[in-house]
Amino acid sequence: MSFAWVTLDTVSSPVIVASDLVKRYGEVVAVGGVSFEVAPGESFGLLGPNGAGKSTTMRMIGAVSTRTSGRLEILGLDPDRYGPEIRSQLGVVPQSDNLDEELRVRENLLVYGRYFGMTRAHVSGRADELLAFAQLQDKAKAKVTDLSGGMKRRLTIARGLMNDPRILLLDEPTTGLDPQARHILWDRLFRLKEQGTTLVLTTHYMDEAEQLCDRLVVVDKGAIMAEGSPSSLIRRYSSREVLELRFGADRNAEMADRLRDAGDRVEALPDRVLVYTADGEGELARLTDAGMRPITSLVRRSSLEDVFLRLTGRSLIE
Amino acid sequence: MTALDAAPGEQLRRVAARPRRFGAWYVAEHRLRVMRSYVSTVLIGAVGTPLLYLFAMGVGLGALVSANLGPHAVDGVSYLRFVAPALLCTAAVTVASEEFTYPVMLGFKWNPTFVGISSSPVSPGQIIDGMVIAVVIRLVATSAVYWLFMLLFGATPSGAAALSVLIATLVGLAFGAPVMAYVATLTSDSGQIAMLMRFVLLPLTLFSGTFFPLTLMPVYLQWIGWLSPIWHGTQLARIVSYGAREPAWLIAVHVLYLLALFVSGWLLARRIAKGRLYS
Ligand SMILES: Nc1ncnc2c1ncn2[C@@H]1O[C@H](COP(=O)(O)OP(=O)(O)OP(=O)(O)O)[C@@H](O)[C@H]1O
Ligand SMILES: [Mg+2]
Numbered sequence: 001m002s003f004a005w006v007t008l009d010t011v012s013s014p015v016i017v018a019s020d021l022v023k024r025y026g027e028v029v030a031v032g033g034v035s036f037e038v039a040p041g042e043s044f045g046l047l048g049p050n051g052a053g054k055s056t057t058m059r060m061i062g063a064v065s066t067r068t069s070g071r072l073e074i075l076g077l078d079p080d081r082y083g084p085e086i087r088s089q090l091g092v093v094p095q096s097d098n099l100d101e102e103l104r105v106r107e108n109l110l111v112y113g114r115y116f117g118m119t120r121a122h123v124s125g126r127a128d129e130l131l132a133f134a135q136l137q138d139k140a141k142a143k144v145t146d147l148s149g150g151m152k153r154r155l156t157i158a159r160g161l162m163n164d165p166r167i168l169l170l171d172e173p174t175t176g177l178d179p180q181a182r183h184i185l186w187d188r189l190f191r192l193k194e195q196g197t198t199l200v201l202t203t204h205y206m207d208e209a210e211q212l213c214d215r216l217v218v219v220d221k222g223a224i225m226a227e228g229s230p231s232s233l234i235r236r237y238s239s240r241e242v243l244e245l246r247f248g249a250d251r252n253a254e255m256a257d258r259l260r261d262a263g264d265r266v267e268a269l270p271d272r273v274l275v276y277t278a279d280g281e282g283e284l285a286r287l288t289d290a291g292m293r294p295i296t297s298l299v300r301r302s303s304l305e306d307v308f309l310r311l312t313g314r315s316l317i318e
Numbered sequence: 319m320t321a322l323d324a325a326p327g328e329q330l331r332r333v334a335a336r337p338r339r340f341g342a343w344y345v346a347e348h349r350l351r352v353m354r355s356y357v358s359t360v361l362i363g364a365v366g367t368p369l370l371y372l373f374a375m376g377v378g379l380g381a382l383v384s385a386n387l388g389p390h391a392v393d394g395v396s397y398l399r400f401v402a403p404a405l406l407c408t409a410a411v412t413v414a415s416e417e418f419t420y421p422v423m424l425g426f427k428w429n430p431t432f433v434g435i436s437s438s439p440v441s442p443g444q445i446i447d448g449m450v451i452a453v454v455i456r457l458v459a460t461s462a463v464y465w466l467f468m469l470l471f472g473a474t475p476s477g478a479a480a481l482s483v484l485i486a487t488l489v490g491l492a493f494g495a496p497v498m499a500y501v502a503t504l505t506s507d508s509g510q511i512a513m514l515m516r517f518v519l520l521p522l523t524l525f526s527g528t529f530f531p532l533t534l535m536p537v538y539l540q541w542i543g544w545l546s547p548i549w550h551g552t553q554l555a556r557i558v559s560y561g562a563r564e565p566a567w568l569i570a571v572h573v574l575y576l577l578a579l580f581v582s583g584w585l586l587a588r589r590i591a592k593g594r595l596y597s
Contacts, residue, residue: 098434116438163438
């Protein structure tokens with residue numbers, strides 16, 4: 001690639017270093033002092049509810065938002081000084097699509113590649129490669145407004161890959177997509193991960209985080225609550241299994257009180273009671289023997305949702 | 319450490335050297351590609367406007383004026399020659415008012431392509447520069463076509479009068495750049511752009527010494543002309559077109575006023591774009 005690295009001697013030094021990173025908008029503290037590092041080739045996630053500060057963090061990493069305080073280095077560079085240099089090495093998939101609706105699908109890629117100083121010939125070849133990668137070859141001449149949500153997302157990812165970035169930033173890549181469209185997208189992101197692209201993504205879907213992230217931080221109200229791999233977080237903050245019991249809206253709270261000593265821990269939600277335990281079926285049998293009669297019961301594996309609930313006392317998706 | 323800071327000076331410059339230098343041209347290229355999607359409107363406007371206006375003024379109103387006041391009725395020349403430079407400048411301002419309003423609103427807000435571009439190495443200032451470059455290209459092209467029609471209708475001599483094309487382009491920018499800066503501050507359009515067209519653009523075209531000399535207007539309306547880039551530009555175009563006489567200081571005022579409007583609007587728009595895209 002004509003614009004790529006002359007030398008790539010980066011083996012293990014982090015590609016992103018944030019420490020005590022703060023962003024304030026007047027009185028609003030969007031990001032309140034977060035610290036994390038991302039290693040090259042890693043797939044790193046920011047998991048958190050609405051307003052947690054995920055997009056704000058992504059915009060600072062993307063060198064389009066200046067930090068209020070703290071240290072931030074992308075590829076060893078300070079974004080305040082080397083914005084264009086950093087952005088030339090990033091691919092960005094923003095939370096809301098901003099494809100040019102006045103241009104056709106392929107034209108969006110052509111125009112965007114030029115912004116990185118790529119030649120017309122180079123841009124043209126790369127656009128065809130990425131249309132194939134995004135499974136949009138048939139749509140090359142289509143209007144952007146005629147694409148489905150999933151297709152637009154894939155096109156935005158293809159656009160973010162035009163410059164063959166070292167880091168791909170994905171802000172809620174699958175929010176608003178139906179399950180099938182999400183799976184197609186995950187599959188494409190998996191491929192990038194396999195090819196060694198560093199992925200940084202935000203999501204408020206725990207299954208997405210479990211699928212895609214090697215490591216993640218759970219953020220809430222601008223602060224990091226926990227950090228680790230999905231499985232280690234689940235091990236640390238939750239039990240192996242969860243027994244979900246429903247007693248009817250008006251009885252859940254009362255039953256939770258009676259269940260206090262069940263399993264390792266009990267969490268009462270408005271619509272159900274969660275019993276954290278290593279053995280869900282065994283716990284259910286014990287409770288049934290003790291005369292509890294839930295309307296429905298379900299045993300499932302612990303997820304990041306449970307981790308989040310444990311850490312914040314709130315549900316991830318309100 | 320990473321390749322990037324291994325040799326900070328040299329390698330750093332290399333990775334973003336082209337976008338740092340040519341970013342504005344890439345934006346202009348993008349804009350021209352978008353203009354292609356409404357190329358028929360552009361062409362019909364570029365050809366239809368001079369045809370319609372020159373025909374109406376030359377054959378219609380112009381004939382009437384000549385019949386009543388003689389062939390050198392206004393400012394020592396035929397009515398068509400008098401009015402044509404003003405029509406040219408007005409047409410340029412119309413084009414600028416199209417290009418510097420809705421496309422700017424679109425880019426920041428409705429279909430935020432500027433937000434998309436700003437995550438590339440290209441800076442907000444370069445986005446604004448690129449918009450300006452693309453509009454300059456369209457202005458020069460439409461003004462050149464207009465001027466050729468003027469020549470065809472006998473509304474202008476040839477030769478140095480062709481400078482009118484550049485004057486008209488400058489008038490378009492002098493009006494358009496401040497408008498762009500204003501539109502860049504809008505977070506929603508609840509009719510502000512339409513108001514701008516109705517209560518700023520329209521009075522400017524009517525009270526800028528367009529259809530008769532500014533000095534013939536009531537004194538209490540003449541200030542509009544003095545504020546209007548159309549009047550300043552039209553006077554310059556009249557000088558190069560048929561040799562209208564103006565004192566040297568006034569010529570300097572015309573040129574400086576147009577340049578000042580353009581440059582200040584442009585710089586302001588850059589500042590506003592930076593604040594908005596790098597929040
Ligand atoms: N430009 C801005 N001006 C003022 N406040 C802002 C701005 N951008 C973000 N905020 C505030 O900062 C906080 C964090 O917002 P942010 O968009 O980073 O959250 P998020 O985690 O991405 O949420 P979501 O899941 O809804 O996308 C919110 O309270 C938001 O209102
Ligand atoms: Mg967000």
